[in-house]
Amino acid sequence: MIKDIRLLSSNDFSYFDAMETGMDSDYISSIFADLTTGDNRLYGLFLDGRMIVLCGYSIYAKHYAMLGRLRSDQRFSGNGYATELVTYVLKEAQKLSGIRWIGANTEEDNVPARRLLKRLNLAPYLPLYGATAEDTTVLESGSHSWQPITRLARKREWIDKLYIQTGAIFPYECFYPFPASDDLFSNDILNQWSFYENDDRTRFVITKYDRKKYHLLHVVYPWRDVTSQPGLWETIRHDYVKLKQHTNETAYIWIDLTKDNIQTLPDNHPFQLSAPWILHGMPVT
Known part of the structure; x- marks a missing residue:
């Protein structure tokens, strides 16, 4: 053999x-x-x-x-x-x-794969659910959309505060989250992504384009109050409508949710929820 x-x-x-x-x-x-x-x-x-x-x-x-x-x-x-x-x-x-970092992402219930990653010294991070929807109007509050952030410096302020300083997991692409570092956020990338913040500048959201079989509006929102912030889903729907008009094909909203987020969803939420995935990884020295 x-x-x-x-x-x-x-x-x-x-x-x-x-x-x-x-x-x-x-x-x-x-x-x-x-x-x-x-x-x-x-x-x-x-x-x-x-x-x-x-x-x-x-x-x-x-x-x-x-x-x-x-x-x-x-x-x-x-x-x-x-x-x-x-x-x-x-x-x-x-x-x-x-x-500088190597990882893998696997479904939470894939026990053999998780055991293998453990043997390879790839430590687990938090589980994330990929939530998709086509119509999120049930989550809207009737408020106006948030203001776009156009200044690169302001985008970096939010990224630094919520991700770089904390080392939080950032959903870089659908299915591909990474522990945040400056490496993920080049000027070109930040200029490609759309940033919005609410009137009192206490919340922000990112929308960006991705494609995994279907066209996707990938939404990044790093707080638990994903269903209760006035104007958030009006903002998201605005960009989703533009994406559908531009592609003229099947498209979905995708947002990565933690288990805490899932617990706050109303009974009539519009999302299709995948099985949770767990990111594993280790720094390379």
Whole structure:
């Protein structure tokens, strides 16, 4: 039996397609080539020329590496091959110049994956629910929308106060939160994102575009009173309507909610709630 681990290219799709992962539909099939180029890498563990485990990483904001895309052929499960490949990919990511943090994000009820990440010394952070909705008018209060923040300095004041100083988890993309640092917030990124604050300047919200199969208005709001702030959802709906008009395709609002947020939602809330995901990670020194 010949075992081998190697970096994959777009030409290796046939090996992935031949795996029996038990998944009827896998988004990797449609973007396999993209996951082998740019800031993305895929690795395969092969037995006698057959790929039986897949795993990779993606780089965000130049300094964050996120492990993921772990897939195993069910015919070869239970032999430690997935652990072997993830360990290998982690070591490869650690070799990269400039990487300051490495992590992974997995569903809370995926106990085997969480045990594996623990063995790799990737510590857990707080669980987050990805909440999506198309119509959030039930959350509106009839108040006017918040004022846009156009000054870069003011955007940085909010980011510094709520995230940099506290080291809080920041939802950088849908499914990809990271512990906050200056690395996440370049001037270009902050200028791309829309910031708004309420009249008394005690609250702010960020809206930004993302796409994970569908067009998404990704909302970042770092307080528990997500359903009770006058004007918040009027502000969000305004940008959501603009996104739908621009794309003319299916689009959703996405907001990352903590368990505390979930407990404050009214019974008639409009969200579809995913199972909670737990971010794991460690700094690279």
